[in-house]
Amino acid sequence: MSSAPVEIEKLPKGNSLTKDAWRRLRRDKFAMFCLSIVLGYALVAVLTRLGLVAGTWSEQVGKSYSPPSAGSWHLWFGTDIFGRSVILKTIYGAYVSMTVGLLASLIAVPVGVVLGAAAGYYGGKIDDIITWLYTTISNIDPTLFILSLAFVLGKGMNSMCIALGSSAWVGICRLIRGEFLKHKEREYVQAAKSLGASDARRIFIHILPNVSHLVIINFSFLFISAIKTEVILSYLGLGVQGIPSWGTMIDEAKLELARGVWWQLAAATLAMFVVVLSLNIVGDALRDALDPKLK
Amino acid sequence: MMNYIIRRLLYTIPILIGITLITFFFFNVVGGDPVSIMLGKHANAQMIADMRHEMGFDRPLIWQYFDFLKQIVTFDFGRSYASKQLISKMILDGAPVSLCYTLPAFVIAMLISISLSLLVAFWRGGWFDKITVIICVAGLSVPSLAYILFGQYWFAYKWGMFPISGFQPGFPEMISYIALPVIITVVLSIGGELRFYRTVMLDEIHQDYIRTARSKGLSERVVMFKHVLKNAMIPIITNVVIEIPFLVTGSILLENFFGIPGLGNQIVEAINTSDFPVIKAQTIIFSLLYCVFNLLTDILYSLVDPRVSLK
């Protein structure tokens, strides 16, 4: 429409796309705040993994179902039926959720990117087969898909991650395929081709960096679905076994609520709400920063 | 037009085959030995062998696959392992129950979110838009279980406005039972829906032809309700039709909490009792349904969008 402002935006020279995006993102103070929250959760997860925090979650710190109290920070969110600290369980739950999100992404992102790139770049038979595969999977209700897979794989964290990863690659694959279809015809790729760049070089060195922002944007939304799925699977008894997670805490809260014990539910819900909200906002901000066209 | 539909139908066939293959792969190959899971730890070898024979797991995989296809075509999935009921009957009984609350909730949520999205697009960038977006994102970030638990606790248990759980078929009796599930479903879905419709409307508003419409001197109301809405109908219809299969299956968590005997609840029970045949049947039926509705969406699409029918 008005060509002037668009022209101007392109002008500041010496700024790479990533730098530019980072500059835009940094200006969004609220998104930066949310990003630090997400990083905080990640840090807590790492520390938990190393056994530095919440390692003592299974120890009794008070009477059964003692309500939240201001004393020791272990009791800020009260205790559960066995007198264990709810706040420590919540922290441990953060570790579980972050791990599920990370492992599921580690499956979904490489599979989605490689298949999507191959389908979009090579076209033909390869494209037909990959498109067929992801169309088929996207025709199965994701909840039922994950449920059935988690069910047949058996309970526990690993099967949860595999189930989630096997369902989540579809979206990434579709996205990457579409971008590769567009980019392989662009001048810069044609130029690389005329200079004798190999297929692999064109895929990984030339095109991939230009579409990788989509993966980053998707990453935050992948984490959200991982966290939400963990809750549902744990509620159905298909989730983690023997360790606390937000899902199992909410599941326990179902029976506790009628007795007036609300703190376990509140702690898990609050922990989830804060991280999911932050991920949502970071994801939106990333999308705006990395791909202003999409706004 | 007819050509398009036929082509689209042919395109669906490999997808249908793919769905049966994947489901079969899950349950008969990855699932390894469902029989031992179903019978539990205390089963002896003889019991397992009998069961395997009864369920056909001792036959070659290819035959098992053909059996599965036969089940789908004849809509005869055998009996539930836990309740010994005919699975086809369970599904036919459960689906209408789920629809009792999902359908009204869906219609209400759709009407609210489409009207709100038009208002938001009308006042885009203003405080109404901003507040709506913030509420949507915040609402989406609350776990769905929390909505269900809090709703049930306060509205049903504490304030006694609705029965805590249960379901009664028949028209006036049902209302008090479905009211709370309907409200919760609306609240659960409205954030995502509204966000989606808002994006659709804003996409439209920035199109060149909307500027043309304005340049003709049309009022903002005509621009919104005629030019924007008719174009937005294309993604809206896609979104609406594709959600119908989800209405049939209902919500797993909601039905379990409120004791509504729909398909969602059946799944929970099937998982609790390791009822393989039920889960498998539901997975395949839902996927086929989804596939059919996908097809339907595309056909509807071609009716709404004059550009499609020509290709």
Place this chain on the structure above:
Amino acid sequence: MENTKPVLEVKNLRTAFRTEGGELIAVDDVSFSVMPGQTVGIVGESGCGKSVTSLSIMGLIPNPPGRVIGGEILFKGRNLVPLSQRELRSIRGNELSMIFQEPMTSLNPVFTIGNQIMESIILHQKLSKKDARLRAIEMLRLVGIPAPDKRIDDYPHQLSGGMRQRVMIAMALSCNPSVLIADEPTTALDVTIQAQILELIKSLRQKLNMAVVLITHDLGVVAETCDYVVVMYAGKVVEEGTAEDIFYRPSHPYTKGLLNSIPSHNGKSKGTRLETIPGLVPNLLKLPKGCRFQDRCTRKQDRCATAEPSLESVGAGHKASCFFPYKEGGV
């Protein structure tokens, strides 16, 4: 032509956009006037503010982020700037209409072209649906669409780009406007179609006695159609004059540069390299002190970096904003 009053007069128009980098003045102190029946060309590189000028006249600047922050737009003596959207709507598409650069996307894909043309006829001329349809068919015939009584029920995607631009023209002219603003009407079209569309606009202008404001970056288009030319650079008018002045006696180095960068047909410049204007359009947020064109100018002197030249007369009805303009007739 001399004694009549201008039908459209833009005085000191300033339009600004809020951007991330601060307030950007896309159109800065632009003035020109259009006589009834006259064709005025606004020429410049992309980003010089010519499209923003036309959208400002139409009251179609997307607000936010943009808005007209100063000046007057007199249409038949009435200032459009302070008018409400409601008042503007009765003028827009009626006495003042516009066609756009992208015929492929400027028509609504889900309505028939007849529906879209009739829409403005019914709105402004208060005709019945039946009469509006007849009028729409008449308009389609006028813009040279074959079998208009059949084509009227076509959807935009069934027409070619050139045909769609004809439909856009039919739509814009359906209420007999006094001024038609054509924003790059031929840029997106094939060269042969371009000539046809320009010819159509030219003949319709005579037939309907309307004024045309033709916005383009293509000097060839201007030479063929315009009576009067306004050259814009970085949001400002740098030169204006009759088409003859601009083409045969350009004063501003920018205009001269633009003209030199067109290949000539007469073979005079055979064997010589086509000239280009070095450098880029300046960032409107970081304008240099002094003349906006200085960094690209071949005649730059010290004074150009300290003071900004204003639009001064360099001949009868011929103005340029340069301290060291090319003299009329000379070098």
